[in-house]
Amino acid sequence: MSAPQLLVSRPPAPQTVPAQSLPVRTAEAAYNSGEHSSSGLATAGFRTAKYLLEEWRQSGLTSCYQAHSDRHTAQQLRHQARESAAETQARAQRSQEDSTRKLGERLLDLHYWRAELEREVRELSAETRTLLQEKDRLERALHATELPYSIATDNLQCRERRIGGELVRDGAEIELLREVELIRNVQELLKRTLEQTIEQIRLNRDAKGKLEMDWSDKVEAYDIDTQCGRYNNQSTDIQFHPNSAKFEDNTSTPESWAQHSHENIYKAERERMASINLRSLIDSILQDTAEDLRSQCDAVNSALAQRCEEVEDVKRKLEDHLSKTLKEIGDQENNIAALKQAIKDKEAPMKVAQTRLYQRSYRPNVELCRDPVQFRLISEVGELSESVEILKQKLEEAEQSLRNLEDTRMSLEKDIANKANTLFIEREKCMSHRTRYPVVMKLTGYQ
Template sequence: MAQTDVLLTKQPAPQTISPCELPPKLYHVACNTGEHSSSGLATAGFRTAKYLMDEWYQNSYARYHQAFLDREHSERQRQESQQLAVETSTLAQRTQQDSTIKVGERLEEMHCWKSNLQQEVEDLTSETNLLLAQKLRLERALDATALPFSIAMDNLQCRDRRQHPDLVRDYVEEELLKEAELIRHIQELLKRTIQQAVTQIRLNREQKEVCEMGFSDKVESYNIDQACSRYHNDCTEVRFHLHSTKFEESASTPESWVKFSQDMLFRAEHERLGSVHLRSIIDSILRDTSEDLRVQADVVNQAFERRCEELEDTQNKLKFHLQKLLREITDQERQILNLKQAIKDKEAPLRVAQTRLYQRARRPNVELCRDTAQFRLVSEVGELNMSLTLLREKLQDAEQALCNLEDSRMALEKDLAVKANSLFIDRQKCMAHRHRYPTVLQLAGYQ
């Protein structure tokens, strides 16, 4: 070990200390008061400080020992550093692989939910379109009921123009009133069903928007995680982010995330199933209402047919009786003429008999005798007067009968006109108008 030369009056310049060397010691020999000053036997009687051989060997051994310790510590630290580097590298690689696996598993889970949401959005879109078609059918069916209602009301108004005694509340009118009431109830039902369809369509669209937002968020998150899964140590896009390990206050837990997705799918499926159920109800309503309207229309048509047959039968009977009545009037008029002629024919014999009695009453004195001829003439006059009285009574009865026949003729003709008017209203007005009644397909909303 080389001895260090020390100036007595001047401090040495600072030296660079090697990691394996001890720090140099500064000795204040001049004053002999330093921390490392020599105050032993080596300095006794001398003005300069010198080490003893034992001290020199001791110092050398100390330097050897310190160098050995430092070298041993350095080797141990180097081995530990190498082992730590290998372990940390392995741990970092294993941790990165595990993180990549976890991100991949998260991608698979998110892809599953994303696919379910996408399928639910497509199902909701298809279901909403189907419900819109059903709503259009309902609106068409509601528009189609306007014509039957106008036909029924027009039939009722036309039948109000019937004349007495045909202005009756018959079974045709009752069926027409039932038809009008049925149409009103059906219109109210269709309006309520349309409102329900509008509400369900709104709910479907709202839930579809919610699912689309959830799908969009999951697509964005999926893209982020997919990009994260592609990152590696040699990637140029990675950089340090000091505060990236801090959890956001608004971050959700896996349980709340799954529950939110499940609730979103459950609500969407609930609305979709409700829409499917409503569509089946709409099908049933349209089918039942169209069938009910057609059945009632057929009942009304049958009632009209039967009523027209009754009117025709009554009209034919009235015509038959009118013909007989006209023949009886002709016969009665002829009989009246015969009676008048018979009365006229009795006037001449009565004049003859009365003239005979008058002339015989001028016989003189005893010749004015009540003989058989006189009694016979008196009897003849009485018989002739009796015959004239009877003939005049018969003539009066015949004339009254003729008057009654004329009144009956007028009543029959008037009733025939009334029946003809009723038949014209029912057949030409009402039944002709009912030929415009919509078909079952139109009432079901297909046209």
């Protein structure tokens, strides 16, 4: 027969009693090996490959020990498994609660910054609307300066139509030139301020856009974290996302996250304060320019009124002189007529005297005597001739005086007409036109 097969058992356990495998019995070991050994041909088929009784008992004990060890190990494993399950459950619960708590804290931070961003957006929007109103004021004020400029230039052009000596560079013209220069400077200042205002509005809107973008991101993040905070183990819309447990490349840190919103709010506050200061500057500029324009307008009006008074006074004096000159012309014309009559009146006496002398020149011989009569007649002719010469000289002087008076009259009338024209220009063209000068409220852009 072949060698007997080994009994198959579990691997030896490391516990209390080590397992022992039964020894292998060979054909040779079965022969005459103990007290009960037999020999002979009659028992040959019953004596081969047999375990001893002690070996059999040992094998049973080994199996018992092995079963006991396996049960003990299984009990320990079950106990450890229950403890591990309970521990992992508690740890998972603690981790979930801690994550939920941190989500709550994160939501508080998000709510705080979102509220700050909302507040700053509201304040910046209100400030931008107010600055837009100031921009409209500037535009209205700039447009309102067109009328004063038109009035001042029209006054200067009208005053260029003064005639002769009235075309003088007087105080009114100096004030008008100052007014034109002032209006130009005011317009330049308002234009520069308007450009600065438009730029500040753009900066405000840029800052507001960044705030709104940040606010929108935080609203979206708030909604996401709110939804995450509502998830629990019984939620029906949870599922596995194996690749989600990682940090993205473009993630920020809590410090950089808070700093980003802080910088946006800081920049918005800075632009808002710049806008507030600009509004204060705009109001001051509009008030100052309006007061300067009205003050210069009053100065021009005063200069024009004073000039009108001066021209009116001179015109009255010229009219008085003209009246006296006309009277004097009439008197001088009468005087000339009287002188001519006086000269004519001397003709008859001259004729008488000369006729007497002529007739006496025909006295005969010795009768042609230089008697006192002859001397007196000759003296009379001389006196009459001298009188006529004197009267003619006076007549010539009177006629020259009359011509001078006529020239004076014409000059006076011309001067009076020029001054009347000047008064018409000053009063009807300039001063009446200046009544349309805008008031302070319009110059400050409120109307």
